[in-house]
Amino acid sequence: xxxxxxxxxxxxxxxxxxxxxxxxxxxxxxxxxxxxxxxxxxxxxxxxxxxxxxxxxxxxxxxxxxxxxxxxxxxxxxxxxxxxxxxxxxxxxxxxxxxxxxxxxxxxxxxxxxxxxxxxxxxxxxxxxxxxxxxxxxxxxxxxxxxxxxxxxxxxxxxxxxxxxxxxxxxxxxxxxxxxxxxxxxxxxxxxxxxxxxxxxxxxxxxxxxxxxxxxxxxxxxxxxxxxxxxxxxxxxxxxxxxxxxxxxxxxxxxxxxxxxxxxxxxxxxxxxxxxxxxxxxxxxxxxxxxxxxxxxxxxxxxxxxxxxxxxxxxxxxxxxxxxxxxxxxxxxxxxxxxxxxxxxxxxxxxxxxxxxxxxxxxxxxxxxxxxxxxxxxxxxxxxxxxxxxxxxxxxxxxxxxxxxxxxxxxxxxxxxxxxxxxxxxxxxxxxxxxxxxxxxxxxxxxxxxxxxxxxxxxxxxxxxxxxxxxxxxxxxxx
Ligand code: C5P
Numbered sequence: 001x002x003x004x005x006x007x008x009x010x011x012x013x014x015x016x017x018x019x020x021x022x023x024x025x026x027x028x029x030x031x032x033x034x035x036x037x038x039x040x041x042x043x044x045x046x047x048x049x050x051x052x053x054x055x056x057x058x059x060x061x062x063x064x065x066x067x068x069x070x071x072x073x074x075x076x077x078x079x080x081x082x083x084x085x086x087x088x089x090x091x092x093x094x095x096x097x098x099x100x101x102x103x104x105x106x107x108x109x110x111x112x113x114x115x116x117x118x119x120x121x122x123x124x125x126x127x128x129x130x131x132x133x134x135x136x137x138x139x140x141x142x143x144x145x146x147x148x149x150x151x152x153x154x155x156x157x158x159x160x161x162x163x164x165x166x167x168x169x170x171x172x173x174x175x176x177x178x179x180x181x182x183x184x185x186x187x188x189x190x191x192x193x194x195x196x197x198x199x200x201x202x203x204x205x206x207x208x209x210x211x212x213x214x215x216x217x218x219x220x221x222x223x224x225x226x227x228x229x230x231x232x233x234x235x236x237x238x239x240x241x242x243x244x245x246x247x248x249x250x251x252x253x254x255x256x257x258x259x260x261x262x263x264x265x266x267x268x269x270x271x272x273x274x275x276x277x278x279x280x281x282x283x284x285x286x287x288x289x290x291x292x293x294x295x296x297x298x299x300x301x302x303x304x305x306x307x308x309x310x311x312x313x314x315x316x317x318x319x320x321x322x323x324x325x326x327x328x329x330x331x332x333x334x335x336x337x338x339x340x341x342x343x344x345x346x347x348x349x350x351x352x353x354x355x356x357x358x359x360x361x362x363x364x365x366x367x368x369x370x371x372x373x374x375x376x377x378x379x380x381x382x383x384x385x386x387x388x389x390x391x392x393x394x395x396x397x398x399x400x401x402x403x404x405x406x407x408x409x410x411x412x413x414x415x416x417x418x419x420x421x422x423x424x425x426x427x428x429x430x431x432x433x434x435x436x437x438x439x440x441x442x443x444x445x446x447x448x449x450x451x452x453x454x455x456x457x458x459x460x461x462x463x464x465x466x467x468x469x470x471x472x473x474x475x476x477x478x479x
Pocket of ligand 1 (some may be wrong): 262322340341342343344345346348372373374375376377391392393395407
């Protein structure tokens with residue numbers, strides 16, 4: 001196979017390669033390999049004449065989802081009969097969109113071949129500490145830190161002893177000593193070795209050092225007639241344990257809570273083609289809906305006309321006018337939390353034309369306005385189905401806090417999120433918001449001013465406050 005001399009490339013190409021490889025935490029040589037592979041895999045024509053030789057192994061072929069990996073693991077394969085399960089582990093990790101770079105100890109190579117491991121991982125396999133190809137740029141440091149997690153499977157008694165005592169006389173132990181990433185060990189050894197006082201001491205030390213364990217399981221040993229604790233966990237168990245460390249479950253503080261949200265403007269018809277509207281984009285309300293959904297809540301979003309995609313996992317009721325919005329809000333009750341972020345038109349046209357109004361010589365048609373129902377006030381003042389926490393918004397162009405305090409009292413809600421929407425702030429239709437959270441505290445109104453944030457950050461912060469409040473019994477009920 002021809003080799004490529006990086007030095008002979010154009011400067012621009014070299015710079016690109018250096019930047020790309022640094023960004024991806026790979027050596028330049030590896031980055032070139034990845035680029036070539038991407039190029040070949042992206043081709044329309046079949047790969048057959050150029051594909052890698054089939055591995056001399058009966059191991060299952062990994063699933064190629066084509067999706068970019070989301071995490072990376074350095075997998076250290078120790079020398080034990082269980083090493084064959086590591087071939088399946090590579091496949092299981094790749095199925096979970098984890099990039100796997102493998103290191104084989106000397107003993108591991110007695111059980112699995114670098115060729116099989118490389119064919120499954122689609123990466124080169126690392127075996128030597130003093131490998132000129134990878135050590136010219138401190139390859140063991142890259143393998144130790146250029147990943148999100150280190151998995152050792154099988155973790156033999158010898159590897160555990162080396163780790164517990166800080167040895168670094170081969171590539172595997174040097175990586176384990178040089179890493180600042182979490183380490184997951186899947187021990188595999190004979191039950192007598194597992195129960196040996198030395199292994200127990202090493203294990204206790206490793207656990208104190210923060211190493212995470214999966215297994216070992218109990219069962220039959222490879223040695224005829226032997227059974228006990230020491231069998232390496234199955235590949236799927238190790239992959240699941242790795243996934244829990246790579247993607248820890250997101251806390252769901254609003255699980256079991258029903259959250260009702262209004263968002264966007266309303267359109268109040270003048271005639272079948274014209275309406276009164278405002279500049280609300282709906283972004284803040286939609287961001288709150290997404291954040292509440294991510295926090296585990298069941299979310300019903302009642303939205304006026306907006307140019308936004310429905311947030312995933314949220315029930316969205318699309319409406320036009322204030323009266324339709326009120327109808328949908330009432331239909332969605334009961335709820336644990338109601339957040340009224342919509343910019344509801346205060347007035348609608350009383351004499352809405354059934355046909356399109358015509359220009360006449362008699363002058364402009366008189367538009368009579370009547371007040372719209374105040375959805376926030378209506379729901380806040382309910383006696384039976386009032387949600388325990390009702391939050392309103394106050395979009396003001398002057399005297400922000402004073403007006404918001406008055407609104408809190410007048411509307412009867414529990415909290416008000418006040419924001420300055422004067423044109424200079426760019427809040428209306430923009431992506432950022434500066435808000436103040438007003439809440440009732442022992443007969444007083446507390447004002448919590450937040451720094452300027454994106455509307456998504458405001459939503460996350462508000463949901464975090466809500467989550468704390470629903471678990472905090474000290475929250476005073478609305479007066
Ligand atoms: O009175 P103002 O429109 O400033 O009050 C703003 C708050 O009241 C917002 O939470 C808004 O969603 C809500 N509101 C409402 N129904 C209206 C007017 C305002 O729910 N008709």
